[in-house]
Amino acid sequence: MNQPQAASIKDLPDFAAIRADFPILEQQVHGCPLAYLDSAASAQRPRQVIDAIADYYRHDHANVHRGVHTLSQRATEAYEGARESVRRFINAASSKEIIFTRGTTEAINLVAQAFARTTLKPGDEILITWMEHHSNIVPWQMVCEQTGAVLRVAPINDRGELELDAWKKLLGKKTRVAAFGHISNALGTINPVHELCAEARRRGIATVIDGAQALPHIDVDVRSIDCDFYAFSGHKMYGPTGIGVLYGREEMLQDMPPWQGGGEMILAVDFEKTVYNELPHKFEAGTPNIAGAIGLGAAVAYLENIGMEQIAAHGYELMRLASEALLAVPGLRLIGTAEHKTALVSFVVDGVHPHDLGTIADHHGVAIRTGHHCAMPVMQRFGLPATARASFGIYNTEAEIDQLVAAVRDAKEVLG
Amino acid sequence: MDIRQLYQDVIVDHNRSPRNFRRPETIDRVAEGYNPLCGDKLHIYLSVVDGKIADLSFEGNGCAISIASASMMTEALLGKDESEAEALFKDVHRMLTESDFAADPAKLGKLAALAGVRDYPMRVKCASLCWHTWLAALTSTGAEAATARTE
Incomplete structure (x- = not known):
């Protein structure tokens, strides 16, 4: 099966150059650099496309x-x-x-x-x-x-x-x-x-x-x-x-x-x-x-041109880093902890509804999807009305995961 | 804009400790409100005696905006007659949707804290769901749940 292998992000090709291919990412949202973490809903297009x-x-x-x-x-x-x-x-x-x-x-x-x-x-x-x-x-x-x-x-x-x-x-x-x-x-x-x-x-x-x-x-x-x-x-x-x-x-x-x-x-x-x-x-x-x-x-x-092996390693690594960083937030629970998993994290936070989290994250420039993700039976299976989901693309960085985690902590602060 | 304009203290407080969050022992009128987009779901229980809202409570789950809005609504409507309540609904609706509507604090009281929602078009339904549900309960004929959806 195509389980991506862990690899240090540093060993991967020049993902900073890849990011520069995506003009839409060069913008600020609410005064913060845009961290687009919603590629599972729709990814962005490189200038080549x-x-x-x-x-x-x-x-x-x-x-x-x-x-x-x-x-x-x-x-x-x-x-x-x-x-x-x-x-x-x-x-x-x-x-x-x-x-x-x-x-x-x-x-x-x-x-x-x-x-x-x-x-x-x-x-x-x-x-x-x-x-x-x-x-x-x-x-x-x-x-x-x-x-x-x-x-x-x-x-x-x-x-x-x-x-x-x-x-x-x-x-x-x-x-x-x-x-x-x-x-x-x-x-x-x-x-x-x-x-x-x-x-x-x-x-x-x-x-x-x-x-x-x-x-x-x-x-x-x-x-x-x-x-x-x-x-x-x-x-x-x-x-x-x-x-x-x-x-x-x-x-x-x-x-x-x-x-x-x-x-x-x-x-x-x-x-x-x-x-x-x-x-x-x-x-x-x-x-x-x-x-x-x-x-x-x-x-x-x-x-x-980039190579699917490299892309797979990058998506897996961002998922792994994001899971680790998010789990350090008290009261946060990952939904979906499969052994074979990649490129996104779905989560809920005690006391913070996913929609409030989505709005507050947006104020940090972080675009995440909140809701049932067009998979209502999955939500029923886990007894949840909704989750927050951060999903990664080839242009995402470790710094954007930090930005996400800061937004989650702020949401807890605002609604605490 | 500061996020606290949206999540004002009074909203955070009503979300954390919603008022009138209960199901009455005997149900007079009830309606279920559902926002299929985000999964917010609530029940509004209403009792009208001599044309006045004698009891109003709710149950459900949703975001801070929807819970706080429902909680504040129950407080604001209790004791009002039907026409007063409908007039208040109109004002709240205008406050949530019209950028140039100046809310009268004397009329709206705590509900004025929801004015920030109009800057977040995707969140307006969160605040208005309870009101539509209340209206469905008001016009329902009995203890069989009427349903309301966000418009």
């Missing part, structure tokens, strides 16, 4: 796969080039397996509607886990309503880890789909996706992984994981919003009907019969988010 999008609009924009003119050809090459970058980044076998979507949510909905809805029968089962983001719960609930399938939920333990034995027991004769996150957005837990996929594969069960939180932090190799579907978003990995990817194994995608109809996804249309386009275009009806894909391609290049 911003420039790639601007350059595309300045010089190369036209519709893709349509015209024979120069700009259309350039736009098509850039768009398909981004697809190839993504393929290489996650080690998919073919760029036919890379479908551009609006994001993780749309990618999961695509699998739910084009695969699960068309194949599941009443009484079939879909297995998810207790730690899922709403986007890996609700699409399956909708499919259950539509098909008569049944949703099963595997429990997590007090550390916020999936209970593996219980999960395996829930994989039954009727299970058709097993969907799970790679890294939990609310807890930081890294799931043993290789093992889960191997178990499901043995039983002929399709696997769907929500990888939104994994792509920015660890090396993801879909062939090594051996999943059927893997979904992720551009904006969590330093790319644009409104673009994401569904990876699907080619033989699965071939058998699936299109999800939406329109231009781009057809080869020939007459009123008797329409011939659908080849993969991946079969699933990309309409003019796609061309600039978004190009921006995502630039983000992939940016991450590759």
